[in-house]
Amino acid sequence: MKLASRRAGRDGALLVVSRDLATAVAAMDIAPTMQAALDDWDAVAPALSGLYSRLNAGAAQGAFQLDQSTLDAPLPRAWQWLDGSAFPQHAALMAKAFGRPPIESENPLMYQGMSHRFLGPHDAVAFPGEEDGIDFEGEFAVITGDVQMGSGRKAAGASIRLVAMVNDWSLRRLTAVEVKTGFGWVLAKPACSAAPVVVTPEELGSAWQDCRVRAAMEVWRGDAVFGRVPGAEMQYGFDELVVHAARTRDLCAGTIIGSGTVSSSEYAQVGSCCISERQAIEMIAHGKASTPYLRFGERIRMAAYASGDAIPLFGSMDSLVTRAGAAPER
Amino acid sequence: MKLASRRAGRDGALLVVSRDLATAVAAMDIAPTMQAALDDWDAVAPALSGLYSRLNAGAAQGAFQLDQSTLDAPLPRAWQWLDGSAFPQHAALMAKAFGRPPIESENPLMYQGMSHRFLGPHDAVAFPGEEDGIDFEGEFAVITGDVQMGSGRKAAGASIRLVAMVNDWSLRRLTAVEVKTGFGWVLAKPACSAAPVVVTPEELGSAWQDCRVRAAMEVWRGDAVFGRVPGAEMQYGFDELVVHAARTRDLCAGTIIGSGTVSSSEYAQVGSCCISERQAIEMIAHGKASTPYLRFGERIRMAAYASGDAIPLFGSMDSLVTRAGAAPER
Numbered sequence: 001m002k003l004a005s006r007r008a009g010r011d012g013a014l015l016v017v018s019r020d021l022a023t024a025v026a027a028m029d030i031a032p033t034m035q036a037a038l039d040d041w042d043a044v045a046p047a048l049s050g051l052y053s054r055l056n057a058g059a060a061q062g063a064f065q066l067d068q069s070t071l072d073a074p075l076p077r078a079w080q081w082l083d084g085s086a087f088p089q090h091a092a093l094m095a096k097a098f099g100r101p102p103i104e105s106e107n108p109l110m111y112q113g114m115s116h117r118f119l120g121p122h123d124a125v126a127f128p129g130e131e132d133g134i135d136f137e138g139e140f141a142v143i144t145g146d147v148q149m150g151s152g153r154k155a156a157g158a159s160i161r162l163v164a165m166v167n168d169w170s171l172r173r174l175t176a177v178e179v180k181t182g183f184g185w186v187l188a189k190p191a192c193s194a195a196p197v198v199v200t201p202e203e204l205g206s207a208w209q210d211c212r213v214r215a216a217m218e219v220w221r222g223d224a225v226f227g228r229v230p231g232a233e234m235q236y237g238f239d240e241l242v243v244h245a246a247r248t249r250d251l252c253a254g255t256i257i258g259s260g261t262v263s264s265s266e267y268a269q270v271g272s273c274c275i276s277e278r279q280a281i282e283m284i285a286h287g288k289a290s291t292p293y294l295r296f297g298e299r300i301r302m303a304a305y306a307s308g309d310a311i312p313l314f315g316s317m318d319s320l321v322t323r324a325g326a327a328p329e330r
Numbered sequence: 331m332k333l334a335s336r337r338a339g340r341d342g343a344l345l346v347v348s349r350d351l352a353t354a355v356a357a358m359d360i361a362p363t364m365q366a367a368l369d370d371w372d373a374v375a376p377a378l379s380g381l382y383s384r385l386n387a388g389a390a391q392g393a394f395q396l397d398q399s400t401l402d403a404p405l406p407r408a409w410q411w412l413d414g415s416a417f418p419q420h421a422a423l424m425a426k427a428f429g430r431p432p433i434e435s436e437n438p439l440m441y442q443g444m445s446h447r448f449l450g451p452h453d454a455v456a457f458p459g460e461e462d463g464i465d466f467e468g469e470f471a472v473i474t475g476d477v478q479m480g481s482g483r484k485a486a487g488a489s490i491r492l493v494a495m496v497n498d499w500s501l502r503r504l505t506a507v508e509v510k511t512g513f514g515w516v517l518a519k520p521a522c523s524a525a526p527v528v529v530t531p532e533e534l535g536s537a538w539q540d541c542r543v544r545a546a547m548e549v550w551r552g553d554a555v556f557g558r559v560p561g562a563e564m565q566y567g568f569d570e571l572v573v574h575a576a577r578t579r580d581l582c583a584g585t586i587i588g589s590g591t592v593s594s595s596e597y598a599q600v601g602s603c604c605i606s607e608r609q610a611i612e613m614i615a616h617g618k619a620s621t622p623y624l625r626f627g628e629r630i631r632m633a634a635y636a637s638g639d640a641i642p643l644f645g646s647m648d649s650l651v652t653r654a655g656a657a658p659e660r
Contacts, residue, residue, distance in 0.1 A: 010369075039340075077582070079407060079446035082516060103511050111513040112442045116409035116582040128480055128578055149520075149654050150458055171578060181433050183441040184514015186412060190479075190579045248458055248501060249520045252407070252446040324479050 001052035002199050003027075003162065004315070005034050005072045007120070012072040016051045016060075017197050020311055024066040025055050034075050034198075038253040041145050041161055068315050073118035073194035074164060075143065075254060081115035081192070082245045083139070083168060083258035084108050086236045090263035090277055097280030108236045108244045111184045114191055115256065118166070121196040121317040125169060126324040127296075133172035134294040134321060138273035138302050140213040140231055141166050141258040142238045143198060147251035156242035157211055159251075163204060165195035165217075165304055165314040166258060172276055172293065195302070195314035207306035207313060211237030215313055217262040219273050220301040221294075226278075227271030229262045231304075294321050331382035332529050333357075333492065334645070335364050335402045337450070342402040346381045346390075347527055351645055354396040355385050364405050364528075368583040371475050371491055398645050403448035403524035404494060405473065405584060411445035411522070412575045413469070413498060413588035414438050416566045420593035420607055427610030438566045438574045441514045444521055445586065448496070451526040451647040455499060456654040457626075463502035464624040464651060468603035468632050470543040470561055471496050471588040472568045473528060477581035486572035487541055489581075493534060495525035495547075495634055495644040496588060502606055502623065525632065525644035537636035537643060541567030545643055547592040549603050550631040551624075556608075557601030559592045561634075624651050 004024065005012030014027040014034055030047045031037035037044050054060040085091060086108055095102045103109060119125060127134050143162040151159070174188035201208045207215050212234045219226040236244075241257050262273045272278045279289035294300070298321045303312035334354065335342030344357040344364055360377045361367035367374050384390040415421060416438055425432045433439060449455060457464050473492040481489070504518035531538045537545050542564045549556040566574075571587050592603045602608045609619035624630070628651045633642035 077409060079409070080444065085513070105507075105511055107517075109511055109513050110516050112444060112516055114410065114442060114579060115445075116585070117580065126479070132578070149456070174578070177435075179512035181435055181439055182509035182512060182514070183415070183439050184512070186440050186442055186575065187437075187578045245516065248462070248504070248517045249444055250447065255446070 001049050001203055002197050003034065003048070003074065004197050005074050005076060007070065007072045010077060011035055012076045016048060016055055017066060018055045021066060021068070021197060021315055023055060023063045025051060025060045025063045027051060035254050038143065038145065038161060041253065068196045069122040071196040072120040074196070074198040075118060075194070075256065077117055078115040078254055078256050079252050080255040081113045081258070082110050082255065083113050083260060084110045084236070084241045085260035086234045086241060087260055087263035088235045089233060089265045089267065090261045093263070093267070093277055093280040093284070097283040108241055110241065110244060113185070113189050117191045118194040119191050121194060121315060122319070123193065124320045124322045125193060126322050127171070127190070128324045130293070130295055132174055135170045135172050135275045136219070136294070136300050137168040137170055137261040138217045138219050138227070139166050139168050139258045139260060139262060140164070140217070140304070141256050144242060144251055144255045144257065145253045147242060147246045147255070149246055149248065149250045151243060151246050153239050153243055156246065157239035159242060160201055160211070160238060162198040163201055163208065163213060164198045164256065165302070167193040167300065167302055167317060167319065168258060169193065170274070170276070193317055193319050195317050197315040199313060204313065211239040213304070215304045215306045217273050217304050218302065222299055225271065227273045229264050229270045229273050231259070231262050233264055234259055296321055296323050331379050331533055332527050333364065333378070333404065334527050335404050335406060337400065337402045340407055341365055342406045346378060346385055347396060348385045350641055351396060351398070351527060353385060353393045355381060355390045355393045357381060365584050368473065368475065368491060371583065398526045399452040399648070401526040402450040404526070404528040405448060405524070405586065407447055408445040408584055408586050409582050410585040411443045411588070412440050412585065413443050413590060414440045414566070414571045415590035416564045416571060417590055417593035418565045419563060419595045419597065420591045423593070423597070423607055423610040423614070427613040438571055440571065440574060443515070443519050447521045449521050449523040451524060451645060452649070453523065454650045454652045455523060456652050457501070457520070458654045460623070460625055462504055465500045465502050465605045466549070466624070466630050467498040467500055467591040468547040468549050468557070469496050469498050469588045469590060469592060470494070470547070470634070471586050474572060474581055474585045474587065475583045477572060477576045477585070479576055479578065479580045481573065481576050483569050483573055486576065487569035489572060490531055490541070490568060492528040493531055493538065493543060494528045494586065495632070497523040497630065497632055497647060497649065498588060499523065500604070500606070523647055523649050525647050527645040529643060534643065541569040543634070545634045545636045547603050547634050548632065552629055555601065557603045559594050559600045559603050561589070561592050563594055564589055626651055626653050
């Protein structure tokens with residue numbers, strides 16, 4: 001099934017969305033919010049699934065035409081956001097461009113990011129200044145149920161309730177400063193934007209294989225395609241990322257785990273999902289980067305498509321980059 | 331005033347605690363949980379303050395004798411935990427012992443830590459294995475209201491609603507591995523334990539100066555004092571830590587910001603608030619560390635005292651270290 005959150009207070013209101021994303025219906029009688037549904041998943045999932053079937057059959061009372069631009073993030077605030085860096089091609093390009101040795105790690109790379117606010121798919125995104133090097137990162141993600149510390153791969157895979165897509169905004173000039181401390185990123189990683197629709201793994205069908213999303217992440221900068229990058233080259237499946245995250249802690253229901261920037265070894269053909277990777281490719285090829293970071297007023301759109309599909313798996317994101325403190329725009 | 335949370339569901343139930351920590355009274359009629367009080371602080375603080383006055387006067391209906399061991403963490407789950415490293419003596423000792431240059435940073439050092447579970451002050455604390463190098467870190471912390479991105483020092487200081495104390499459990503063998511990636515700590519920083527009582531800054535009186543806690547952090551390992559370390563040498567005040575945290579993001583009400591391990595240049599007299607720092611002192615003095623990390627079955631107690639006070643500012647913590655998966659013990 002497919003779920004989303006209508007704007008309502010700090011946590012939104014739960015909606016069930018039709019397979020074709022054309023209609024939706026309030027699910028508040030089943031669970032008031034996405035987090036409430038995740039907290040009590042086994043009890044509420046059958047009722048949500050039944051409502052999804054009725055909605056797809058055109059038989060759900062109260063169904064309405066869905067306008068994705070009215071939606072909030074599926075989890076407007078989340079208790080935990082752990083972001084991996086599971087695409088080796090991205091890491092290899094970054095290391096090569098900057099003449100650094102690849103990061104040594106036997107484990108998946110992962111950091112704990114800000115989770116108390118995920119921006120809606122069509123929200124304007126405010127940053128304090130262009131000089132921080134504003135960049136986007138197109139990523140896939142999963143949302144888990146409760147996971148016990150020390151869980152193995154099978155339990156980890158079974159804990160994946162929903163699959164999602166995020167734009168992990170990054171401030172590259174601050175990334176470089178903070179990475180040197182070893183403490184990870186605080187300033188460099190402000191709130192992410194989220195695609196509007198989250199989908200159960202079984203609903204993804206053949207677009208979900210080996211706990212990876214087999215779909216192309218399409219990124220537009222203004223009117224130009226920036227990348228149309230397949231998600232297949234993920235080094236670790238999401239089950240393995242969950243195992244890693246739960247090695248020394250229980251994970252709570254509603255934990256979001258990200259893939260890191262989607263990247264492909266065919267980057268010359270398919271492009272990139274962040275500016276920084278394209279700059280790295282330019283530096284390797286020409287000795288210097290020519291693609292600039294984002295300026296205020298630019299617009300980034302993202303959507304992911306399974307092979308042959310015309311409907312984006314997770315709906316569409318359309319984010320206007322703005323200056324913090326300026327009048328909010330939608 | 332002084333507040334705490336009785337065990338109840340995932341978020342506890344709000345209590346007002348008397349000045350001497352001897353009695354408490356349910357505050358659920360004013361706000362059901364600590365987070366709810368923080369979300370709506372300006373509206374509810376006067377009523378909580380009135381209840382606190384009646385409780386101290388022995389005139390609060392429903393007041394009961396407080397048993398601290400029955401309490402949960404003040405915020406059993408929090409939307410955000412940002413932990414600083416604001417005691418320069420601690421950083422200097424660690425750098426010297428390991429022959430590393432000090433971490434270069436014009437800004438406070440800070441990482442984003444796990445916030446979806448803070449353990450209660452007397453909860454057993456479970457880890458997967460002793461070989462990870464189990465250590466404690468005694469820290470002071472503040473809990474903020476909503477803070478706007480780009481706030482200055484005055485607004486940041488005014489956003490501090492409550493002052494708190496935490497034990498930031500650390501797995502040192504994993505700290506060393508994760509710090510090299512630059513991604514910060516996930517495995518090395520499982521759930522923290524929290525002292526039972528949180529206190530408004532004005533209630534701390536002279537123990538709150540320049541947005542720093544002027545009190546001694548007392549740490550016991552089993553029956554021996556491990557440290558009795560004054561909090562005065564904090565390089566940055568909590569207002570400055572809030573400014574840093576809010577440089578590129580809004581902070582939500584209920585954000586917890588930590589000081590990092592309390593440490594003093596008089597360490598030879600006052601001891602340390604974590605094993606790792608003591609090991610560093612031993613390495614500098616004798617070429618090798620002799621104090622071992624924690625074993626299962628050990629007990630760590632912490633409490634902070636203002637000069638001349640017999641009542642711990644934030645109540646007392648008493649944590650038994652256990653193996654994950656073993657039968658829980660309280």
